[in-house]
Amino acid sequence: MIIYSNITRDTTLTGTDALHDIFKKHWINAVKLYEQHGYDILSARNVTVYASSNTESADMNVVSGLLVDYDVIYFNHMMHHHQHEDAPMLSANAQSFDNFVCEYSVFFKLMSNWREMTFGSGVQFWTVGRILEYQNIMVRQSDFLKVDA
C-alpha cells in the first residue's frame, strides 16, 4: 500500500531553514495520514510513503517494487539532482528531500526532527547526512522519477 505526502516547498528558503520548512510540512502530513488511516493500518509495515515537494512525477511501478525495509530511505538517484556537487549528503541541500520513499514509521520519525532545526538560525549544522545518521537511517538510491519529468 502506497500513501502520499505532497507539500509545496518555500523556494525562498535555503539550507537549514529550507529543511525545517520541508520537514515540518511533511510531519503535519504524517499526522494527518495517521488521522486518515489509523494506527492499525499504519503499524502493519506494508505501508510505503511516497513524499514529494515538487511537480516531478514518480513511476509508481518502480516505487512499489522497492524493498522499503525498516530504517531505509530511498532517494532518486543522486546524479539527477546533484551532478554538480561533490558530496550532496554532507550539505544542507534541501533538494535531496524533494522526492523520497520510505516506510511510514521512518517517515514519521524523520520528519519529527523539524523541531531540532532552529528556524532562521542560519547555522548549517543540520545536513542531510547528519539527520539520517542521527536517526540510524540507511540511504538507498533508485531511479523512481520519470526521466522526462
Added chain:
Amino acid sequence: MIKNIAVCLYGRFGTGEYCAPSILKFFKNTLGVNVDFFCATKDYDNYYTTHYESTPDKIKRLDISDLTNKLSVYNPKDIAITTLEEDERRRGVHPQSSGHMFSQMGNSIMLKSKYEVNNDMQYDVVFVTRYDILIKHGIETTTDNFYLDHYIAWHNNEFINKQYDLFSNISKAWMFSHKMGKNPGNLSEVFRNIYQDMLFFGSSLAMDLFAANALLITSDQHHKTNKKTHIYPDLYRRDGHEGLGYIFRKSNISVSICPSFDLNGIMMYTIDNRIQNNIWYVPVRAFGEMNFAATSTEAFNRNCWIWSNSVPYTECPAYIEELQTLIATCEQDIALCNTSTAIAKKAHIEAKDALASALAKINKD
C-alpha cells in the same frame, strides 16, 4: 517556559477507575500550566502478565460506553480504543509480546501529535503513563506539595540552562525515565539499558521519535502481514523494559533519571530479591488492595507489597494480625478523644471503618 503539558495514558484500563484520583492529583499544579489528557486503551482487559491471575479466562471484554464514561474523569482531548479483533490480528507470534504495550503507547502519543497539528501548537512536556498505577506524589500530604509545581519551576529555572550537564548534549529529544538497576554489581545488568514503563516523560520530539519506533515494533514482532526483516527478532521474548531501552538507544533519545526533588521514592525489592531503583509508582493488580482511598499512603504501601510479592496482600500471614492491631489502636484513639477533638475522632472512626472493611472482606473470602 512550560505552558502546556500532555499526558498520554495507555494500555488496558484494569484498575483504572480506582487509581484515577491518584493520577489526577499527581498532574495538578498551582502554576496555571495547562494539562491535557489523551487516552489510548483497549476494549478488553487481559491478564497475561499477571502471574497470580494466570487463569484460563485471560481476556474479559469491556462495555465501550461504560469504558468511555470511566475515561471521562480525565476529560481527555482524544480517545482511541483498540478492539480485541484488531489486537488479535496483530497477535501472530506471541500472545505476551510487548508489542501490545508499544502499540498502546504509540497510539496515545499519536493522539497528542494529532491534537498538536489540529491546534497549531506544541506541548512543552509530554508524560506517558498507565491507568492502573498509584503515584507516590499523588498521595495525600499535609499541604498540597505538588510534584508538577516542583518540576515546572525546576524546568523553567534550571533545566533549560543545565541540559548539557544532564545529557551531555542540547538535543531537543530529551527524556526522563526510571532506569531499572537490577542486581547491582552484576556487570551484565549494568550494561543493559532497561527502563520502567509505568511513567516517563520528555519533549514532544522525543515522544514522536518514540512513537515512530513503537509503531515499528508493534508490527515487527507479531503482525501476520509483516514479511520484512525483523528489527529485533528476540524482542518478543523479552519484556517491555528492554524495549524501552532499545527505542531510546535506536532513536538517539537522550535519557536521564527522573528528577525527584525532595520527594523520594521507594527502594523496591521484588520477590526474587532484585532491586528496582528509586521509583514513585506502583501498579494496582486486579487482586490489589483497594479498600483504601487511592490517594492514601496505606493504599500505596500495601500495593507495593503486593507488587513485590506477586500475591494478594490478604495472603500475607502478618496482614490479618496487623489489621487487628490497627483496629485496636483506632479504638483506643477513639476512646481517648473527647468533644474538643471531634475532628480527630472522626478521622479515627473513618480509619477504623476502612480497616474493619478490609478485615471483613478477607473473612468473607
